[in-house]
Every structure is written in structure tokens, then in C-alpha cells.
Amino acid sequence: MPPMTTSHVPRCCSPLLTHWPLPHALQAVTLVSTQFNPEQFEPDAFQRCAITPVRGVAKRQAEHLAGRLCAREALWRQAAIDYVPAVGEDRAPQWPASVCGSITHGHGWAAAVVGERSQWQGLGLDIEQRLAPERALNLASELLTPAELQRLQGLDETAQALQITLTFSLKESLFKALYPLVGVRFYFQDAEVLSYTHDGHAQLRLLTHLSDHWPAGSPLQGQFSVLPEQVLTLVAIPA
Incomplete structure (x- = not known):
């Protein structure tokens, strides 16, 4: 059972969805997404989801939470790793050594992609x-x-x-x-x-x-x- 299931998703996020919305599926790669609503963000959501909070307005907090939820789910589904990427000194997500990944969010949608490093050096995902x-x-x-x-x-x-x-x-x-x-x-x-x-x-x-x-x-x-x-x-x- 993955560490994050739809019953534990905070009120500001839709159930996490594992899918591939791009034209060409990649081997040993998982993408997870959610829709989020900053107006429904609750201050204790980070604590209830066991994710380190960030400072900022509700939009900033909601999108960060949504992206990290997707990252944790993608890590578990792809590599059976229960982990939330920390924020590095350069503001980039810090991934476990055996995988590479990327997080994106914008206009109410967030997603994370995770791939096995044995097959992928790097992954970059962006929504605009x-x-x-x-x-x-x-x-x-x-x-x-x-x-x-x-x-x-x-x-x-x-x-x-x-x-x-x-x-x-x-x-x-x-x-x-x-x-x-x-x-x-x-x-x-x-x-x-x-x-x-x-x-x-x-x-x-x-x-x-x-x-x-x-x-x-x-x-x-x-x-x-x-x-x-x-x-x-x-x-x-x-x-």
C-alpha cells in the first residue's frame, strides 16, 4: 500500500492520479498529478500529510504541498521509496540517489515525474x-x-x-x-x-x-x- 492514498489527500487537492498525459510513454518512469485549489488550503495540511511546510501565501503553500504529494506518490509507485524531496540550497528538489525526478505546478495543476537512474540521467517536467x-x-x-x-x-x-x-x-x-x-x-x-x-x-x-x-x-x-x-x-x- 503506498504511503499516500486518496483518503489522505488534503481538502485542497483532488485524488492523486497516475497517468501519462504526454504522447510517448517512457520505460521505468511514473507521472502522478493532482488538481489543487488554494482557496481550500488549510494551515495544518502540511502536518497532516507529514510534509515540511513552506512559507508564503496560500497559493504558494498549496502548490508546494500538491507537488510534494505527487512526488511522494510517484517515488513510491516507481521505486517503492517512501520519501518527500527536500528543498535544496539552490531551491531544487533533492531526490534519492537511485532515481531522478521533476516537479511542476501552475494554475491549479501539479505533477511529479520519477524515473529509475539506471535508465535516465535526468527528467524535466514543466506546465505553462x-x-x-x-x-x-x-x-x-x-x-x-x-x-x-x-x-x-x-x-x-x-x-x-x-x-x-x-x-x-x-x-x-x-x-x-x-x-x-x-x-x-x-x-x-x-x-x-x-x-x-x-x-x-x-x-x-x-x-x-x-x-x-x-x-x-x-x-x-x-x-x-x-x-x-x-x-x-x-x-x-x-x-
Whole structure:
């Protein structure tokens, strides 16, 4: 019996769901998600769920709690480990040595993905609200490389906004997957999304040298799902 079951989920969260909302399932990887409502967050929820609390407004506390609940459930289901990832000095989740994982939350939805380190070096999961066209174009030069900006040409404003949102989210997922391996912070202009496919796959590459194992030009693979109001992306780095 897993350490967290639906009967123990706090009032602010929906029952935890183990599923795969992305186009390509991965071996030895588990994804768990929940919906959460900050208005229903109760101050004693952390104690009742045996999770270390965080400070902040109700939204911050609810999303942190929801993400950690998903992480604990995913760890148990994938690796039979009863553990809640602590917050490291760099604010990144601290995972057991035998696994890698990632947590994301936004706009009432939280999820965690956990994979066996024997098969995966790193996993990065990210959920983003779809940017409105005007805001997307205002952010484009910050988020996109010159080559990525060039690929927006010929698209209507709705398609441009979606591609900008996807590029943003894929780079967030890339950072989550790669940062634990290199210990070096990098930014939006340090990686590039080369292509998308209609079935939800993406090709990426590094544009900067991060380590001997991760020089500029290193290729990476991503996948994504386009939801009515959000995009979900995952970058997985094989062992």
C-alpha cells in the first residue's frame, strides 16, 4: 500500500492520479498529478500529510504541498521509496540517489515525474499557461534565439504565441533535467529548440558549454502536449 492514498489527500487537492498525459510513454518512469485549489488550503495540511511546510501565501503553500504529494506518490509507485524531496540550497528538489525526478505546478495543476537512474540521467517536467499573442510577442526576444525568432515568420499570431509558449516550456524542462547533472545555471539563449512534430516531439540542442559531458551542440529530445489553456513539456535524458 503506498504511503499516500486518496483518503489522505488534503481538502485542497483532488485524488492523486497516475497517468501519462504526454504522447510517448517512457520505460521505468511514473507521472502522478493532482488538481489543487488554494482557496481550500488549510494551515495544518502540511502536518497532516507529514510534509515540511513552506512559507508564503496560500497559493504558494498549496502548490508546494500538491507537488510534494505527487512526488511522494510517484517515488513510491516507481521505486517503492517512501520519501518527500527536500528543498535544496539552490531551491531544487533533492531526490534519492537511485532515481531522478521533476516537479511542476501552475494554475491549479501539479505533477511529479520519477524515473529509475539506471535508465535516465535526468527528467524535466514543466506546465505553462498558454501565452496570449501580445504578451508572447513582447517576451519573444527574451525567450527565443535569433534562429527561433526567424522560425516564427509566416505563422499567424495564435500559432506564434503557441510556439513561443512551447519553446519557453521546453527550455524550462531542459533546465530542470540538466541542471542537477552539471550544477551550472544556464538561460534561455543558451539552448535552442530546433524542430517540432505534429505528434508532440521536439529536438533541442545546447548553444553553450556546460561541462565536458555537455558541450555546446549537444542534442536533446523533448515531448509535449498542447492542452486547451496550457502546454505540458518533458525533457528526458537517457542514461
